[in-house]
Amino acid sequence: MMDDTEKSRIWQKITEYAEASASELSELRRDFHRHPEPGWMEFRTSGRIADLLHLYGCDEVLTDQQVCKAEARMGVPEGGGMTGVIGMLHCGMGPTVALRFDIDALPVRECEELDHFPAQEGFRSEHAGYMHACGHDGHITVGLGTAKLLCQMREQLHGTIKFIFQPAEEGVRGARAIVENGHLEDVDFLLAAHMYGGSEQHPCGICITAGHGLATTKLDVDFHGKASHAAAAPEQGNNALLAAATAVLNLQAIPQHGKADTRINVGKLVAGSGRNIICDAAHMELEVRGKTSEANQYMQTYAERIVKCAAEMHGCTVETHLMGTALSSSNSSELNERLEQVCAEQLNIPVWRDPEAFSNVSEDFSCMSEAVRSHGGQACYFLNVSRCSAPLHNDRFDFQEKALMNGVKAFCGVTAELLKT
Structure with missing residues (x-):
């Protein structure tokens, strides 16, 4: 001592x-x-x-x-x-x-x-x-x-x-x-x-x-669709840009958590190659946050469900990649x-x-x-x-x-x- x-x-x-x-x-x-x-x-x-x-x-x-x-x-x-x-x-x-x-x-x-x-x-x-x-x-x-x-x-x-x-x-x-x-x-x-x-x-x-x-989860989301001519054969395409846009609007509408503050932000969205082409790929970068780890998990689960459903609505597939996390x-x-x-x-x-x-x-x-x-x-x-x-x-x-x-x-x-x- x-x-x-x-x-x-x-x-x-x-x-x-x-x-x-x-x-x-x-x-x-x-x-x-x-x-x-x-x-x-x-x-x-x-x-x-x-x-x-x-x-x-x-x-x-x-x-x-x-x-x-x-x-x-x-x-x-x-x-x-x-x-x-x-x-x-x-x-x-x-x-x-x-x-x-x-x-x-x-x-x-x-x-x-x-x-x-x-x-x-x-x-x-x-x-x-x-x-x-x-x-x-x-x-x-x-x-x-x-x-x-x-x-x-x-x-x-x-x-x-x-x-x-x-x-x-x-x-x-x-x-x-x-x-x-x-x-x-x-x-x-x-x-x-x-x-x-x-x-x-x-x-x-x-x-x-x-x-x-705040607890947080960082996600990269890739929507995969099918390209086609926007005027001659739009029905043959699957619009990844539209799927991503649908996801963005619904992500911002996630109900707040009753027991803790929550946040969500889509900070980047890249899609499309030309005005007359049905977009076949879109890339989105987003984050969710919560005052507690439980609230953050609520936001993450809800967000992942939204991007999956938005892709399905427009005949696309989606991949979600975990890019960062904190408790x-x-x-x-x-x-x-x-x-x-x-x-x-x-x-x-x-x-x-x-x-x-x-x-x-x-x-x-x-x-x-x-x-x-x-x-x-x-x-x-x-x-x-x-x-x-x-x-x-x-x-x-x-x-x-x-x-x-x-x-x-x-x-x-x-x-x-x-x-x-």
């Missing part, structure tokens, strides 16, 4: 390290920001993370098929592969703590105006059409800074730490493949965080949430309290609670947290708050780099608290 003097030294070391590493963290973040890669294509990103984890002293560094179960991946694009990294640090007998950091970028063309800080400072995206517009460059950097310090502190810790650098969070496609590879089965405590914009009342610090938003989940109250106590009392980080923050988005961290909770473990998702220049997923999004220090302090502090005996 640590005495108070030893604990005090640990908190001091964490604070001093994070503050002394500000320049290193900034440089690392800007490198990742300059080289964004979309989900399942984070090849450079994963390689750089793995190299640094080896350098810092992780006992094991898992890559490629060791990280994700190939057949459990969802929404893999052409050219996509096995990405993601898990670093392992063994510090003797004790609990297992997993820290998750997502690593993928978005298909957003970054702002070129010089009043946009990354453009002004020369670290704007060099990958045309892609950008770290959701702060994952910051998440990666916080994860690496945390790993570096905890490797240095291993003699004061008792247990195992897993640094999980997850691919393909955007579109909620990546977490399930890590879960199904068994990496959460022995985890006692699981934590993750997200960059988030501050307010006048709370410009910077750690915001503890109630959980991680509803809540934080452990005990882990929330430990995070709050460490940040406020030991690390001098402003900390507050907001149960509504991040409540109307979806995060596949929930797949991991539910896997941990299923065997009695605890999970916590929190927000790393700073002044942001624009909303998430915007071409002008940027965060204040002092948030990198707060993130490292928070993750290191709560991990040290959990593994101190």
Whole structure:
């Protein structure tokens, strides 16, 4: 058992390290920001993370098929592969703590105006059409800074730490493949965080949430019909465009769930080849969401029934493909309290609670947290708050780099608290 003097030294070391590493963290973040890669294509990103984890002293560094179960991946694009990294640090007998950091970028063309800080400072995206517009460059950097310090502190810790650098969070496609590879089965405590914009009342610090938003299912739907001449032989065709249009109108009419909020959106519909041709193929991309996993399942089941019936109405066939999924989940109250106590009392980080923050988005961290909770473990998702220049997923999004220090302090502090005996 640590005495108070030893604990005090640990908190001091964490604070001093994070503050002394500000320049290193900034440089690392800007490198990742300059080289964004979309989900399942984070090849450079994963390689750089793995190299640094080896350098810092992780006992094991898992890559490629060791990280994700190939057949459990969802929404893999052409050219996509096995990405993601898990670093392992063994510090003797004790609990297992997993820290998750997502690593993928978005298909957003970054702002070129010089009043946009990354453009002004020369670290704007060099990958045309892609950008770290959701702060994952910051998440990666916080994860690496945390790993570096905890490797240095291993003699004061008792247990195992897993640094999980997850691919393909955007579109909620990546977490399930890590879960199904068994990496959460022995985890006692699981934590993750997200960059988030501050307010006048709370410009910077750690915001503890109630959980991680809405359950969701992402579906791609392909209608298959039969082409024919629209004037000479319309009766010989089966109109896939009409089937898809029928589906869209009826999807928007799904009754709301009486016990929880629900959402549905058809975001893309592509069909047809010419004005005088009965369309033989249509492609639709849609999502459903629910405040609970049960409400989301209600929406998914109803939506799948509608697209099937719409296809049958017009003599078409239909294929539905699962492209992403996330559950509803809540934080452990005990882990929330430990995070709050460490940040406020030991690390001098402003900390507050907001149960509504991040409540109307979806995060596949929930797949991991539910896997941990299923065997009695605890999970916590929190927000790393700073002044942001624009909303998430915007071409002008940027965060204040002092948030990198707060993130490292928070993750290191709560991990040290959990593994101190």
